[in-house]
Amino acid sequence: MEVRVKKCYTVKPEEKTWEGCQPLSELDQTGRLQSIGRGRVQINCNSMGVPFIEAESDSELDEYFGDLYAAPPSLKYDKLVPTVDYSTTPIHERPLLLVQLTSFSSCGLVCLGISMSHTVIDGYSAFHFLSEWTRFARNNPLETVPFLDRKAAFRAGDPPLAPTIDNPPLPSLSIHADKDKKKKGKSVANAILKLSKDQVERLKHMANEGRGETTRAYTRFESLAGYIWRCTCKARKHRMDHHPTGLAIYVDARSRMKPPLPKGYFGNAAVDVIATGDAVELVSKPLGFAASRVREAIERVTDAYVRSTINYLKNQPDLTRFKDIDEPQSIDDLGFTSTGIKPDQFVVSWLTFPIYGVDFGWGDEIYFDPGTYEHFDGATFIMPSPSGDGSVIVALDLEAPYMETFKEDFYRDIHNSMKLN
Numbered sequence: 313m314e315v316r317v318k319k320c321y322t323v324k325p326e327e328k329t330w331e332g333c334q335p336l337s338e339l340d341q342t343g344r345l346q347s348i349g350r351g352r353v354q355i356n357c358n359s360m361g362v363p364f365i366e367a368e369s370d371s372e373l374d375e376y377f378g379d380l381y382a383a384p385p386s387l388k389y390d391k392l393v394p395t396v397d398y399s400t401t402p403i404h405e406r407p408l409l410l411v412q413l414t415s416f417s418s419c420g421l422v423c424l425g426i427s428m429s430h431t432v433i434d435g436y437s438a439f440h441f442l443s444e445w446t447r448f449a450r451n452n453p454l455e456t457v458p459f460l461d462r463k464a465a466f467r468a469g470d471p472p473l474a475p476t477i478d479n480p481p482l483p484s485l486s487i488h489a490d491k492d493k494k495k496k497g498k499s500v501a502n503a504i505l506k507l508s509k510d511q512v513e514r515l516k517h518m519a520n521e522g523r524g525e526t527t528r529a530y531t532r533f534e535s536l537a538g539y540i541w542r543c544t545c546k547a548r549k550h551r552m553d554h555h556p557t558g559l560a561i562y563v564d565a566r567s568r569m570k571p572p573l574p575k576g577y578f579g580n581a582a583v584d585v586i587a588t589g590d591a592v593e594l595v596s597k598p599l600g601f602a603a604s605r606v607r608e609a610i611e612r613v614t615d616a617y618v619r620s621t622i623n624y625l626k627n628q629p630d631l632t633r634f635k636d637i638d639e640p641q642s643i644d645d646l647g648f649t650s651t652g653i654k655p656d657q658f659v660v661s662w663l664t665f666p667i668y669g670v671d672f673g674w675g676d677e678i679y680f681d682p683g684t685y686e687h688f689d690g691a692t693f694i695m696p697s698p699s700g701d702g703s704v705i706v707a708l709d710l711e712a713p714y715m716e717t718f719k720e721d722f723y724r725d726i727h728n729s730m731k732l733n
Contacts, residue, residue, distance in 0.1 A: 315369045315391040315414055324361035341409040341441075345431060351631030353431065356404065365394055365412040372418045393425035393683045408432050424670075425683060434582040436564055439665045441578075449672040458578035500689055501715035502708070504681075507536075509702030511726050515539050518729055519603040530603040532704075534610075536694055537561065537587075537659045538602030540706065543725070544657050544690070545591040547710070547718035555591040560584060560658035561606065563613045570615040583618055585609040586655050657690035668698050682707055 325342055346356040394410035408429040415422050428438050437458075444454055507515075512532060519535035530538075541559045562582045566573040573581060587609035594602050625631065662682075670677045682693050689711045697703035710718055 313369060313371045313391055315367050317365055317367045319366040321364045321366070322361040323364050325359050329357065329359055341428075341432070343408065344404050344406065345408070345429070346404050350629060351634070353403070355408075355432070360405075360407070362409045362411060363394065363407050365410070367391075367412055367414040369414055369416050370418055371416065392423050394427050396427070421678075430580065432580065433578065434562075434564070434580040435660065435662060435665060436566070436581070437578045439667060440576065442670060443666055446670055446672050456576040459574040459576045460578055462579045499712040500709050501712040503710070503715060503719060505706045505708065505719065505722060506697065507704050507706070507726075510730070512536070512702060512704055514726055514730050515599070518599045521600065522598055523600055530600065530607065533661050533663060533694065534603045534606045535599065536704065536706070537606045537661075538599055538604075539725075540659060540692055540694075540708075540722075541587070541606070541657060542594050542599065542602045543718055543721045544710070544714075545594050546721050547714040548656075557589055557591045557594065558655035558657075559587040559606065559609075560655035561587060561609055562658070562660050563610055565613060565618045568613050568615060569618060583613050583621065585612055655690075657692060659692040659694065662693060662695045663704070667695060668700075 323342075329340070329342075340355055340357040340359075342359050342361050343355050343357045344360055345353045348354055392412065392414050394412040396406050396410070398406075406429075408431075410427040412425040413422060414425065426442070428441075433441070440456065440458065444456070444458075447453070447455060512535075516530065516532060516535045519530040519538060523529065537559065541557075545555075545557055561584070563585055565581045565583045566577060587605045589602070589605045594605075625634075628634075667680055668676065670680070680695075680698065682695075688709060691709040693707040695705045695707065697705055708718070
């Protein structure tokens with residue numbers, strides 16, 4: 313796909329704003345990150361602005377996408393999403409938000425590509441920002457005012473709480489990676505897989521077969537995450553190998569805090585946990601076993617757990633080893649260090665995010681995609697289908713030799729289960 317950049321603007325605040333440095337407490341998307349040593353950063357509210365790129369293309373979207381949800385390789389989107397060259401751009405010059413609007417002259421469609429800093433915000437806040445932006449574009453007032461005081465809302469405790477976990481999972485802030493690090497050399501394939509509502513319900517049924525009466529029913533996400541994890545182990549041929557395996561999961565801590573974080577909290581409240589298991593057990597036991605391992609990991613994220621993690625990080629003399637602001641090349645670069653088992657897959661749930669209905673005044677979008685998400689083995693996103701009928705979409709990166717086997721197992725196991733019932 314050929315894309316020509318027509319203009320590049322730097323959008324700065326309309327009115328003069330406060331200038332100074334904040335330790336990620338009052339978030340300013342027009343500022344820049346600033347290193348303060350020992351692996352720590354703060355936001356420099358210097359109003360350097362948001363790059364806005366105007367581009368055009370003569371290509372027809374159907375030529376590249378066809379059926380937009382029929383597994384389009386995500387690399388097709390690379391020229392539609394603005395990026396930062398981490399190898400040449402110092403941290404204090406890297407924008408926290410970039411926007412590119414590409415118009416397609418042959419079909420009259422436009423594409424809005426957005427890149428945001430995960431150091432500053434998580435998925436919940438990213439979609440909150442996008443939702444309020446569209447409201448402004450339609451001349452509507454804010455629906456939920458962003459709560460910006462991270463210091464007041466998300467702290468270790470006063471007085472400091474006694475740590476309850478010796479070595480909790482340490483969240484990656486995407487800060488600092490070895491610039492000389494080479495690509496891992498793996499050929500990674502991309503796929504977008506769709507499950508109907510009936511198939512999702514069948515997976516939930518499979519996960520809950522044999523569940524004890526005292527055990528709460530496994531959720532849609534627990535069932536899906538466990539199933540994807542199990543299919544990956546099969547594809548990687550771990551079914552005959554007692555291979556320790558880990559599934560990294562991002563958990564939103566907002567409602568798990570006591571009291572819960574304020575409505576509209578704008579920042580990064582994602583906590584990383586790792587579900588662990590033996591590959592042979594995951595593959596040979598019923599799906600409920602994998603779902604139970606996912607649940608156990610998620611339920612570790614309590615108020616005490618989050619505050620203990622904050623205390624642990626505050627007491628570290630240097631955070632460099634936990635961060636990778638340069639583009640990660642593999643899951644190894646994401647800073648998961650809690651269990652002694654390196655995760656070989658991570659899964660992100662966007663099932664509850666308002667990712668559709670993005671209306672800037674000319675109607676809803678016709679397609680949404682994570683875009684240039686992490687291109688490495690094991691990166692997985694679970695999203696609702698735009699049809700709103702209960703079907704879901706799984707966006708997956710997997711080492712190329714295993715992708716076809718994964719897709720075959722992914723659908724065959726569900727199909728066989730539905731035939732038996």
